[in-house]
Amino acid sequence: MITFKILLLSHLLGDFPLQTNRIFRMKLSGHKGLALHVAIHLIVAIILIQHAWHYAAVILFLGVSHYITDWIKVRLQPIESPQFKGFVIDQIVHLLVIGLIAWWTPDLPSVLPVRFLLPAIVITAVPALLMTGWVWANDMCQAKKMTHCKYVRWACRRLLPISQQVGWIVACFVLVLLVFPAI
Known part of the structure; x- marks a missing residue:
C-alpha cells in the first residue's frame, strides 16, 4: 500500500503541476518532449523513494510504461479532437500500472513519513481534479455544447490557470514536507 501511495503522489505531481x-x-x-515529461516523472519518483x-x-518499468502510454495517447488522439475521454483513459492506465507495481513491490520505502x-495525495489531487474539469469544459466549449452555461464558459477560460497555480502551491507544500519532515 505504501508503494501505491508513493507512486500515486509522484504521478499526481509529475502529470499536473510539473507538466x-x-x-x-x-x-x-x-x-x-515525451522523454522530458517521463524524466520529470522519474525524478519525482526517485526523490520520493528512499534508496x-x-x-x-521498478523505476525503469514505471518510466517505460509511462512513455508508452503517453506515446499511444498522443499518436491516437489528435489535439483538435475531444480530449476528455482520452484524458480519463490515460489516467486510468497510469493508475493500473501503479497498482501493478504496488502489487509487485508493495513496500517501497518512502522518504516522506508514511x-x-x-494528506499529500489528497492535496495534490486538487490540481488534478481542476485539470479534469478544465479538459471536460474545454471539450464542451470546442464542441459548442453547453456554451450557454456561464459556468462552463468560466471553467473553459479559468480552470487551467487555476489548476496550474494551485499545482505550484501544492508542489511547494510537498517540497516543504520533504525538506522539513518533522514539522
Whole structure:
C-alpha cells in the first residue's frame, strides 16, 4: 500500500503541476518532449523513494510504461479532437500500472513519513481534479455544447490557470514536507 501511495503522489505531481504548457506542447511534438515529461516523472519518483537506486527495475518499468502510454495517447488522439475521454483513459492506465507495481513491490520505502503520504495525495489531487474539469469544459466549449452555461464558459477560460497555480502551491507544500519532515 505504501508503494501505491508513493507512486500515486509522484504521478499526481509529475502529470499536473510539473507538466507545464510548454512541456505539454513539447510532448505533442515528438519523442524529446515525451522523454522530458517521463524524466520529470522519474525524478519525482526517485526523490520520493528512499534508496531509489535499489529499485532501479521498478523505476525503469514505471518510466517505460509511462512513455508508452503517453506515446499511444498522443499518436491516437489528435489535439483538435475531444480530449476528455482520452484524458480519463490515460489516467486510468497510469493508475493500473501503479497498482501493478504496488502489487509487485508493495513496500517501497518512502522518504516522506508514511503519515504524510495520504494528506499529500489528497492535496495534490486538487490540481488534478481542476485539470479534469478544465479538459471536460474545454471539450464542451470546442464542441459548442453547453456554451450557454456561464459556468462552463468560466471553467473553459479559468480552470487551467487555476489548476496550474494551485499545482505550484501544492508542489511547494510537498517540497516543504520533504525538506522539513518533522514539522
